Amino acid sequence: MKWTYNNRANAIYFIIAAFLLLLPFVHDSRSLFILLTQVFIFSIFAMSYDLLLGFTGIVSFGHAMYFGIGAYAIGVFMKRYEPTNLNFVLAILTTILLTAIISFFVGLLTLRLKSHFYAMLTLSLSGLFLVLAEKWRTLTYGNDGFTFRVPEILKDRTDFYFICLICMIAVFLILSRFTNSPVGRVLQAIRENEQRTESLGYQVLHYKIIASIISGIFAGIAGILYAVSLRFVNTSVFALDITLDALLMTIIGGVGTLVGAIIGAGLIEFAHHWLTALAKEHWIFERWIIFFGIIYILAVMFFPLGIVGTLKSINWKRRKKPDVKKEEKLAG
Amino acid sequence: MMTTLIETKDLTITFGGHIAVDGVTIAVPKNHFKSIIGPNGAGKTTFFNLLSGQLSPSKGSILFNGKDITKFTPTKRTREGIGRSFQITNVFPNLTVLENVRLAVQSQRGLRYTMFSHFKKYKDFETKSIDWLKLVLLDEKKDSLAKNLAHGEKRKLEIAMLLALETEVLLLDEPTAGMSLEEVPAILEVIKKIKEQGNRTIILIEHKMDMILDLSDSVMVLFNGRLLADGTPNEIMQNELVQSAYLGGLHDE
Ligand SMILES: Nc1ncnc2c1ncn2[C@@H]1O[C@H](COP(=O)(O)OP(=O)(O)OP(=O)(O)O)[C@@H](O)[C@H]1O
Ligand SMILES: [Mg+2]
Numbered sequence: 001m002k003w004t005y006n007n008r009a010n011a012i013y014f015i016i017a018a019f020l021l022l023l024p025f026v027h028d029s030r031s032l033f034i035l036l037t038q039v040f041i042f043s044i045f046a047m048s049y050d051l052l053l054g055f056t057g058i059v060s061f062g063h064a065m066y067f068g069i070g071a072y073a074i075g076v077f078m079k080r081y082e083p084t085n086l087n088f089v090l091a092i093l094t095t096i097l098l099t100a101i102i103s104f105f106v107g108l109l110t111l112r113l114k115s116h117f118y119a120m121l122t123l124s125l126s127g128l129f130l131v132l133a134e135k136w137r138t139l140t141y142g143n144d145g146f147t148f149r150v151p152e153i154l155k156d157r158t159d160f161y162f163i164c165l166i167c168m169i170a171v172f173l174i175l176s177r178f179t180n181s182p183v184g185r186v187l188q189a190i191r192e193n194e195q196r197t198e199s200l201g202y203q204v205l206h207y208k209i210i211a212s213i214i215s216g217i218f219a220g221i222a223g224i225l226y227a228v229s230l231r232f233v234n235t236s237v238f239a240l241d242i243t244l245d246a247l248l249m250t251i252i253g254g255v256g257t258l259v260g261a262i263i264g265a266g267l268i269e270f271a272h273h274w275l276t277a278l279a280k281e282h283w284i285f286e287r288w289i290i291f292f293g294i295i296y297i298l299a300v301m302f303f304p305l306g307i308v309g310t311l312k313s314i315n316w317k318r319r320k321k322p323d324v325k326k327e328e329k330l331a332g
Numbered sequence: 333m334m335t336t337l338i339e340t341k342d343l344t345i346t347f348g349g350h351i352a353v354d355g356v357t358i359a360v361p362k363n364h365f366k367s368i369i370g371p372n373g374a375g376k377t378t379f380f381n382l383l384s385g386q387l388s389p390s391k392g393s394i395l396f397n398g399k400d401i402t403k404f405t406p407t408k409r410t411r412e413g414i415g416r417s418f419q420i421t422n423v424f425p426n427l428t429v430l431e432n433v434r435l436a437v438q439s440q441r442g443l444r445y446t447m448f449s450h451f452k453k454y455k456d457f458e459t460k461s462i463d464w465l466k467l468v469l470l471d472e473k474k475d476s477l478a479k480n481l482a483h484g485e486k487r488k489l490e491i492a493m494l495l496a497l498e499t500e501v502l503l504l505d506e507p508t509a510g511m512s513l514e515e516v517p518a519i520l521e522v523i524k525k526i527k528e529q530g531n532r533t534i535i536l537i538e539h540k541m542d543m544i545l546d547l548s549d550s551v552m553v554l555f556n557g558r559l560l561a562d563g564t565p566n567e568i569m570q571n572e573l574v575q576s577a578y579l580g581g582l583h584d585e
Contacts (some may be wrong), residue, residue, distance in 0.1 A: 022572055068487065128582070157461075171424060177448055177450065178447060178448065180450050180451055180452075181447050181448055181449060181450065181451060182438055182443050182445075182446040182447075182449075182451050182454070183444075183446060183447045183568065184447075184450050185431070185434075185438070186435065186438075186444075188427065189424050189427065189435050191426035192425055192426055192427055193422065193424050193425070194387070195406075195422070196418075196424065197406070197435075197490050198405070198406045198407045198410075199384065199386075199406045199410055199415075199416060200410065200436050200439045200493070200497065201410035201411045201439040201440075202407060202439060202444065203407050203408055204407070206445075210445075226557070262435060284581060300523075300558065313385075
């Protein structure tokens, strides 16, 4: 039963992926591709956040710091040095290194700090990065940020669309595999009951650090892609809004499911786009954060499991009945 | 022959001004079956928390196989071979029953840091988990979420998770509490079977004294955090102090 469910889900993912891969060949709307590219980038970011929030049960309000590190790493490399492929790779390696080191120490803090203190601490840490980006003007050009050129291969919008799509699929596959590995299973145990996980003989801190590092690295990669898509970076990449976006995307899509993070990213990005367009009609739509607030409250009240979680539970209920009958027959 | 496995020396813990466990000194030989009895609030669970590392003592020490483990974390103590079950059910609510036990089996097999192979690859973990579930008569519920189990079933899951760790020492905190009367004999049978295998050291907390008297090699009585008596079941039954204190306490309930 489980098997058929998984198979059907896999078939749906495959069809959607194939559709997205073929789309540029049959359709060409520049603004749609730019929008979809954003969806892919934020899907990566939201999945990385979900690894913490949904799978390990760690609430962080500082996820933007990894995103920002990625964005600035690529920006600085492309601005200061030639925008070559080699420098692009170096920027990626720098991002991985920096995010890994920082997320290691941030993960270490979970040892001392319980949930909300940890959330507050990560919030102020990312605030620290924001200030750093403002003040280190020689490198960051302060608040205003800077534009930069990108390597030849990233110049074409359609190519970049494919790159982001493939990155998203790759991250999805890697994280699916990871969350279903023995380590990933322990993460979910920690989310459920930390103390019991300990008394089963697992060193909880090690797992939190592993989750923190993997999550941090992928958030950094999302940041790289984001900056490349704009060819511009400023301090807004460290802003709380970025973290809140990830939070909304995972909660609306469904915490603890990677597909949920992708669906959430799609919904938020599209909603964002439409509301911005509507803002020309009426000023109220400019305050899109109000709408997101309302959506968020409604989601938490009526779909606490998120979209994917709710769908799953409906499916499950429908299947249960015939199953019971079967069991009765077997018994009788 | 009677090598001591677990030893506590003057083990004491205070919460605020209240002394929950008060200078308890015991020695449990290898492969021994010891029961702990005592009225509500006597400090039995707290004593377990000290043994398993959930709490650290204000005073005194714990030796395991002659090694001082007083400062060890719960994780480390489990790996050393002290496993426990909890009086207040303590499982993973949103995971399936099978997954709850599978996590214990995974830890027992020492598969702790494998990141990119699928957990289903270790098929025998699942088979083993189902065996444990069969033992406690819970295999039919393997696909239910733990939070959807009835209270008695959660108690069984709790025991299956402990057994799956296959630790040398089993600390059982009122394993049958909250089970329906029909279920109790089956669980006692499981405990009896493990005892008969003869390679485990078992410490069991139980309220219903009559139930465990014939299983136990020794019984210790806690009262107000103090060790009131420690001896064979017969000695304890005859002990006047126990009669007046503990049995008196029982009638209060
Ligand atoms: N973490 C704690 N903080 C403060 N007081 C505690 C704590 N744990 C236990 N106590 C107190 O210590 C005393 C002993 O409690 P304990 O749970 O060990 O009793 P028990 O013998 O297991 O009782 P029961 O038979 O009801 O399970 C009680 O008075 C309890 O209120
Ligand atoms: Mg107790």
